[in-house]
Amino acid sequence: MKRDARRLALAVAFSFVASQAGGTQADAGVLVASGDEWTLSNHAFTAPYETGTTAFVQDLATTFGGANYLLLTGNGNVSDSQLSQLTAELTGLGKSVQSSSNFDASTIAGYDAVFHFGQGLSAEQLTDLDSYVTGGGNAYVSLGAGWYGTAAGEAATWNPFLANYGLVAGSTWFTAPGFVDATVTTGPSGATNLIWGYGQSIERLPAGQGVSYVRGSFVGGPADVGLVGASRALGVSAVPEPSSWALMILGFGVTGLMMRRRVSASVPA
The missing domain is CATH 4.10.860 (DNA Excision Repair, Uvrb; Chain A)
Incomplete structure (x- = not known):
């Protein structure tokens, strides 16, 4: 008795x-936001970025977990043909990878992780993405593509969504157009260099739960700027508040x- x-x-x-104490924070997936859409493209798997890119992808795969991944390829810059190296890397890590140029709630449902490469999203699509992540899905999104005309326009569109995850996008693009080498100052083990193509910063909101996950410096500046943010530290289990x-x-x-x-x-x- x-x-x-x-x-x-x-x-x-x-x-x-x-x-x-349960709540949506524990149940939600991980959101990762990059300030540039080229960070996982085929160009990123060439010297001197290849080692850093590979380490970054491996860390993403470990954090997202699962087996079924979807690549959203609606951006004309980073098309299917520019994602063959990423697909091969994820496949080698045991992931099943599909791609789609369409994006809505039904398209992404059932996938463990969704990767977005700079394409413009409507308010309805951002709502669908938010529901997907808060419902347990994982997402990698990227800005810097110029889809909204200016960096300020892009930031104004994305920041209400990013604020839900403790992140904020900068309102200016930095570095000259073209690919440059970002020397990583903070990031996953082994990610010493990443490619950058005229993107904008992603920083954590001071009062939010976001994490400045990858930071980098450029020859001639800027120095130690946020490149990639996350809704929580990648590869680290959540600790109770x-x-x-x-x-x-x-x-x-x-x-x-x-x-x-x-x-x-x-x-x-």
């Missing part, structure tokens, strides 16, 4: 804690109280 009472108390307490720890402690307290009452009630008068 005491063992049954203990199990019941633990179940009730943990159910209480889960209902209070202080409020969650407090709820867990409260849960254990409830467990102890219920067990004590059950034991007291079972003692003969």
Whole structure:
């Protein structure tokens, strides 16, 4: 009887804690946002970027997990033909890779991760993407393609969406047009260099949950600027917030109280 009472108390307490501390943050997938659409293109798998790009892709695959990936190829710059190296890399990591030039909620449903390469998205499509990520899907999105005319226009379109994940896009493009070498100052192990093609910064919002995941410097500047942001640290399991720890402690307290009452009630008068 005491063992049954203990199990019941633990179940009730943990159910209480889960209902209070669970929430969408734990259930949501990972959003990764790059300030440039060329970072995973075939050009990125050539010297001197190849080693860094490969390390970056491996880290993304580890974090996203799953087996079924979708590449969205609606941007004329980064088309299917520019993603053959990325496809080969992901396939070698055990992923099944499909591509689509269309994007809507039904297209991305069922995939473990979706990769976007600079194409313009409508407000409805951004809402679909937000629902996909908050529902547990993983997404890699990229800006810097000039789809909205200016960097400021692109930032104005994307920032309400990115703010949900603690990130913000810069309103100016930096470096001259063409491919340049970004020397990584912060990023996944082995990612020493990445390609950059006239993109914009992605930084974390000071009060948000976002992470400045890849930072880099360029010859002639800028220095140590955010290149890629994420909704949480890639490759790192989420740690309960202080409020969650407090709820867990409260849960254990409830467990102890219920067990004590059950034991007291079972003692003969």
